[in-house]
Amino acid sequence: MKKSHQHILQERQLTYEFVSDNSTMFSVESMCKTLDISSSAYYEWKKDIPSQRKIAWEKDTRLVLKEYNESKCRYGSHKITAVLNQNGVSTSRNRVARIMKRNGIKSCICKSYKPQTTRSDHGKRVALNHLNREFKTNEPCKVWVSDLTYVPTEHGWLYLTAIMDLFDHSIVGWSMSEDMTAENTVMKAWEMAKRNRKPKSERLFHSDQGVRYVAEELKKRI
Structure with a gap:
């Protein structure tokens, strides 16, 4: 045949x-x-026959462009490398940077929005600064300090409130919330701090003059 x-x-x-x-x-x-x-x-x-190096380069290029496009052109070489490594693709930041340069792409950095966590224009009565920068104490549960900050995530902002005991600089209470109400931020952290340290005497609670810290509900709770 x-x-x-x-x-x-x-x-x-x-x-x-x-x-x-x-x-x-x-x-x-x-x-x-x-x-x-x-x-x-x-x-x-x-x-x-394309060399193995060329094949690998073309494959990595496709992966880099995919992550870049899916990030809406926001990711740079550091972020793309981290994402690829997390997905089991072994590559280096220098290689990703070369691929991006050869393809004429770069991170489009936009001015990031930062939520305002401290509002002191609330017009409410505030306490005097009794701490006066004395950040050392020789007893636990004598001085607690607190602050609130924000954490950007893929699904929006989360708000972290922490309370520290200046005796050993331990975080004795904290809360994470999707809003900045006093109930979900400072008061939850306050209740955790009380459960963890079980204070038996009066103590100084120091914070900024933000609206969460001068809330009437918090004053009553304290």
Whole structure:
């Protein structure tokens, strides 16, 4: 039966691959002669095969462009590298940076929005500064200090409130909330601090003059 052209090409491809796989053990010329193929034809086939380095580069380029586009052009080389490594792709920041430079892309950094966590224009009565920068105390539960900050996440802002005991600088109470109400921020942290330290005497509670810290509900609770 006469072989089809497609079948002949497939056999030749397999033969070339056999020669390539065994080229470290035998000479290419001797294998080509034994298998009755042209060595020059084999080298032409070899030249047309993309190198493993080129294949890897093209693969990494596709992955980098994918993460860049999915981030709406916000991610730079540091962030893209971190995401790829988390997804099991082993690459370096320098390699990602080279890929981005070669493709003419860079992080589009927008001015980030920062929520205002301290509002002191509330018009409410505030306490005097009794702490006066005396940040050392020799007894636990004598001085607690507190502050509120924000944490950006993929799903929006979270607000972290912490209370520290200046005796050992331990965080004795904290809360994480999606809003900045006194009930969900300072008061939850206050209740945790009381449970953890179980104070038995009066103590000084120091904070900024933000609206959460002068809330009437918090004053009653304290």
